[in-house]
Amino acid sequence: MEIVKIPLTIERGDSKELWGRMEYNENLIVEQAESISELEQKMKNLLWEFEEVEPNTVQFEYQFDISALFQKFDFLKISNVAEHAGMNPGLLRQYVSGAKNPSVDQAKKIENALHELASELQKAIIIA
Known part of the structure; x- marks a missing residue:
């Protein structure tokens, strides 16, 4: 099983929620959550839903504001x-x-x- 490393940019919104964004296959994927672990899971779910990338093969490389x-x-x-x-x-x-x-x-x-x-x-x- 090959690990897919994807840069994930994380920013804090006005009401302290976290926003994440990443690009995969030239598609921009954006989501928000209350915690980094929740955001990570949501992003993995979106990768599976849109790109059929197995969640357990994804490793995020974090970029923070x-x-x-x-x-x-x-x-x-x-x-x-x-x-x-x-x-x-x-x-x-x-x-x-x-x-x-x-x-x-x-x-x-x-x-x-x-x-x-x-x-x-x-x-x-x-x-x-």
Whole structure:
């Protein structure tokens, strides 16, 4: 069974619902849900319904807007991520709330900071 990797873009709507979109065979598929797991299941169902892609063969590659990212990874502290990105925490809070949208450069700074933090975590060793 071959795994099908599909980019899934996830954005948070005005009333905090999540919207997902993906392209498959040049078809745009869009759905909304309350959680990422629910959204993932709905998207797999739509892929089966329209494209006859077996749900258990689908692996999504997530792409998040800033609001959805901090909803998914709610353990992240906005002020700490902002510090690592070299930006004002208040500005990052505005991005997360949807009051403002980051430029491409600002989004890249945030993404790089998150990747740097993840790299640091991967090197962590816990002793007992």
